[in-house]
Amino acid sequence: MSTPIDYLLHLADNAVVLGQRNAEWCGHGPILEEDMALANVSLDLIGQARLLYQRAAELMGGDATEDKLAYFRGPHEFRNYTLLELPHHGALVGYAAADRDYATTIVRNFLYSALMVHVWDGLQQSADPALAAIAAKSLKETSYHLHHSRDWLVRMGDGTEESHARAQAAVNHLMPYTEEFWTTSPAEGAAVAAKVAIDVWALRPAWDALVNDALAEATLTRPNFHGYITEGKIGLHSEHLSYLLGEMQGLARAHPGATW
């Protein structure tokens, strides 16, 4: 049995990119409790990414380390879903920026957590015992992330006119990006064949049920999908990932091997 390293990197990159995005709220949260909550969620995600990068580095051998994988790969080498690298606001032209929108943050965390509880649950039976152990730990954490984001989704959707409109706009903006979950990348295909991963397609009914149930409770509607399916997990990203990595990797690249 060999564990496809690209698959571990896909899982790790998902966690580190969303962890970095959510950490942008640190010190800027809409209320103090949410500032702490988002920082806690980021810590969990970065912790998961570390375990996965450590496992990947172990399998790669040579001089591979978790830090090299996180800080010294370029945007085209990252295997995360495009959904996770998007800024905390709706679509604008090119790399134009706007104020962070908490509805976007919550909807994204919800859509991703709703997928990952099922992925981690299935990976507990992975043929790679190290990945199975990481999955068992991550499942507990992700259950809390799901609970937190679902709670806020309902509060915003079924809240004021303003919060409802913003939550609906975030759902409309982000839902198309979830189509990427259901296409099989070469790395995922290889991992399924090696019994290291589970077929994500099989998780779709459970994800749909979870998402539809929450949207209904939040009085939000699910948009119909049509159009382009993003391909972040094979390394084809939006313009936003480079900026995110620039910030995340800058220090490590300017001062290689620095400690404090």
Place this chain on the structure above:
Amino acid sequence: MSSVVDKVWATLEPLTDPEIPVVTLRELGILRDVRETPTGLEVVITPTYSGCPAMGQIEDDVRASLEQAGIEARVITQLAPAWTTDWMSDEAKEKLRAYGIAPPHRTCGSGAGAGEVSVLKFVRRQPTEPVACPQCGSTHTVVTSEFGSTACKALYKCLDCQEPFDYFKPY
């Protein structure tokens, strides 16, 4: 159990959690095992949460204590089985309560909602048991935030004595 293994347990016994200094690493279930192997002594620890920032400090504390006692042992971090608050002794839970942190209820199996067959098994229902205020004992409490001062705690408020408090999440 050999005397050298006993000595390691005794040496590490005083070590407490850096964030919650009233409970020891053994009581929290972070210090899992001390064993003799053909290649030397091993001390096994397990992280609470993947990203818990205290883990680095805990590992350093373990190493420093061993070194001070003149014991040569490797410190091994082990992920499986995943840490659970069910490993916490009743004695440790009582210490938490006295310190002002509501101790965790027991979880039912591994992972939230384990054992449920519904497609919505990961949507957590309200806890079946009420969380009691560690100050006045009232169960008339509400959750303020799912995430408290550290990853392992949620923020609650007592509606009787009005005190905010941390609840150690069942995990």
